[in-house]
Amino acid sequence: MYDFSKMTGAIHEWLSSLMPSVLVTTVEWILIGVVFLALFAILGLVLVILERRIAGFFQFRLGPNRVGPQGMFQTVADTVKLLLKELVSTDKVDKFLYNVAPFFVIIAPLMIMAVIPYGLGLTAYDINIGLFFVMAISSIGVIGILLAGWSSNNKYSLIGAMRSGAVIISYELSMGLSSLLAIVLLAGSLNLNDIVMSQEAGWWLFRGHIPAVIAFIIYIITGTAETNRVPFDLTEAESELGAGFHAEYSGIKFAFFFLSEFVNMFIIAALAATIFLGGWLPIHIPGWEGFNNIMDYIPGPIWFFLKTGAIIFLLMWFRWTFPRLRIDQILTLEWKYLLPISLLNLVLMAFVVMMGWVF
Amino acid sequence: MGAQIMFYILAITIVVFSLLAVTSRKVMRATMYLLFTLIATGGIYFLIDYNFMGGVQLIVYAGGIVALIVFAVMLTEKIDSKIALPDKTRIILAGLLSVVGSFVTIYILLSHPFEETTKDIGQSVSVIGENLLNYGDGGYVLPFEVVSILLLASLIAAIVVAKRKFDN
Numbered sequence: 001m002y003d004f005s006k007m008t009g010a011i012h013e014w015l016s017s018l019m020p021s022v023l024v025t026t027v028e029w030i031l032i033g034v035v036f037l038a039l040f041a042i043l044g045l046v047l048v049i050l051e052r053r054i055a056g057f058f059q060f061r062l063g064p065n066r067v068g069p070q071g072m073f074q075t076v077a078d079t080v081k082l083l084l085k086e087l088v089s090t091d092k093v094d095k096f097l098y099n100v101a102p103f104f105v106i107i108a109p110l111m112i113m114a115v116i117p118y119g120l121g122l123t124a125y126d127i128n129i130g131l132f133f134v135m136a137i138s139s140i141g142v143i144g145i146l147l148a149g150w151s152s153n154n155k156y157s158l159i160g161a162m163r164s165g166a167v168i169i170s171y172e173l174s175m176g177l178s179s180l181l182a183i184v185l186l187a188g189s190l191n192l193n194d195i196v197m198s199q200e201a202g203w204w205l206f207r208g209h210i211p212a213v214i215a216f217i218i219y220i221i222t223g224t225a226e227t228n229r230v231p232f233d234l235t236e237a238e239s240e241l242g243a244g245f246h247a248e249y250s251g252i253k254f255a256f257f258f259l260s261e262f263v264n265m266f267i268i269a270a271l272a273a274t275i276f277l278g279g280w281l282p283i284h285i286p287g288w289e290g291f292n293n294i295m296d297y298i299p300g301p302i303w304f305f306l307k308t309g310a311i312i313f314l315l316m317w318f319r320w321t322f323p324r325l326r327i328d329q330i331l332t333l334e335w336k337y338l339l340p341i342s343l344l345n346l347v348l349m350a351f352v353v354m355m356g357w358v359f
Numbered sequence: 360m361g362a363q364i365m366f367y368i369l370a371i372t373i374v375v376f377s378l379l380a381v382t383s384r385k386v387m388r389a390t391m392y393l394l395f396t397l398i399a400t401g402g403i404y405f406l407i408d409y410n411f412m413g414g415v416q417l418i419v420y421a422g423g424i425v426a427l428i429v430f431a432v433m434l435t436e437k438i439d440s441k442i443a444l445p446d447k448t449r450i451i452l453a454g455l456l457s458v459v460g461s462f463v464t465i466y467i468l469l470s471h472p473f474e475e476t477t478k479d480i481g482q483s484v485s486v487i488g489e490n491l492l493n494y495g496d497g498g499y500v501l502p503f504e505v506v507s508i509l510l511l512a513s514l515i516a517a518i519v520v521a522k523r524k525f526d527n
């Protein structure tokens with residue numbers, strides 16, 4: 001396995017030989033910030049084109065195929081269009097809150113991206129409460145959505161924001177307190193790097209027996225709801241609400257909401273890959289020595305993005321498969337089914353861990 | 360050095376947004392200023408490396424309580440409504456009280472001999488969990504249980520209040 005802390009350490013030493021330590025810290029902050037912003041933008045571009053192509057695949061059509069080979073540059077063209085568009089703003093909005101809301105929505109996923117382990121030694125902020133930190137930050141993002149809906153002074157925006165707030169706050173419970181905690185019980189740590197390392201003998205999805213599988217299914221359902229994707233997309237619901245909470249935003253501010261939605265989907269998938277599917281660890285099959293040795297030569301980040309990509313494909317598949325749910329159906333699903341099941345599942349998992357039935 | 364700069368940035372943020380939160384006449388803006396104050400307080404916990412406390416600050420205050428206030432304000436306030444100013448005697452009395460109160464607090468803070476602690480507070484979450492369930496010396500199981508009963512009581516009360524009342 002490649003240890004990326006050697007590479008980052010070498011960069012740190014090279015910088016230290018050039019300038020005093022205060023400047024080194026500042027330069028490293030800026031470098032990491034630029035790297036993450038670039039990753040953010042690239043993820044947005046790639047995921048949008050992927051979504052449109054996959055939509056085409058599921059509906060027996062081609063999808064975007066004119067700009068560049070196979071329509072590869074379609075989203076680049078779209079981005080340029082969004083950057084050049086006029087920022088239309090209405091007079092009757094609360095100017096300060098209207099302008100601050102997109103930043104809430106975009107800062108939350110950016111901060112979560114910092115704690116995700118992309119490879120051995122490739123974590124920007126290796127924090128001992130990793131998973132808890134993720135849950136704490138993601139609870140701030142919803143405030144941006146509520147603010148955007150209210151400050152637009154538009155009834156459709158307000159309805160969209162109300163629905164979104166109700167869905168996100170409810171589903172956060174099942175996701176954080178129950179399905180993720182079940183794996184924390186197995187791994188014995190909240191640190192995401194420790195959780196990855198604890199899966200060297202096998203993914204938790206398989207080693208944790210039935211409770212881990214239940215936790216994974218609940219996680220995928222709640223993750224889809226957290227990102228406001230179909231079948232939980234009633235917050236936007238183009239056909240009934242216009243665009244929901246971001247109906248009044250245009251140009252780059254709209255792009256912020258749009259981008260953060262796709263990056264949130266990436267985060268949900270990345271967390272699923274990290275916690276259930278072994279993160280950046282290569283696939284190992286017990287007994288196949290030669291196969292395992294070859295797999296070790298593939299670097300960690302490639303494994304990480306492959307596993308994340310598989311989950312993203314699953315989420316996109318949902319989008320073109322399920323019909324939209326009503327708000328009361330969504331809340332019933334969470335409070336009457338998912339939450340009790342996941343709490344019971346947590347107790348079951350504690351029992352499994354206590355008896356040492358993990359292999 | 361860097362930590363000091365960060366501390367002053369956070370401290371100034373807290374002071375400025377606390378003042379704005381109580382002086383703003385628009386409720387939603389006041390809520391947002393309160394949110395910035397609470398996030399900056401969480402930042403101070405992260406600065407002293409007490410990450411768990413910082414996470415709790417964010418998830419309970421920023422994510423929970425402020426989201427609740429935002430919900431309430433969203434449903435009751437119009438975008439251009441302002442709170443009426445209170446009468447002058449109230450403003451003067453409240454101002455006097457806050458000046459006296461801040462003098463007392465600052466006097467105590469400056470005169471009290473604070474000792475640097477050498478005790479390890481235990482950063483990891485498992486230490487906190489074990490202390491919460493520890494019924495031996497220095498354990499916190501009694502306050503933990505008292506708080507749980509309080510929470511249970513308030514949950515039941517909330518259900519009773521929110522329950523639909525049927526006629527006849």
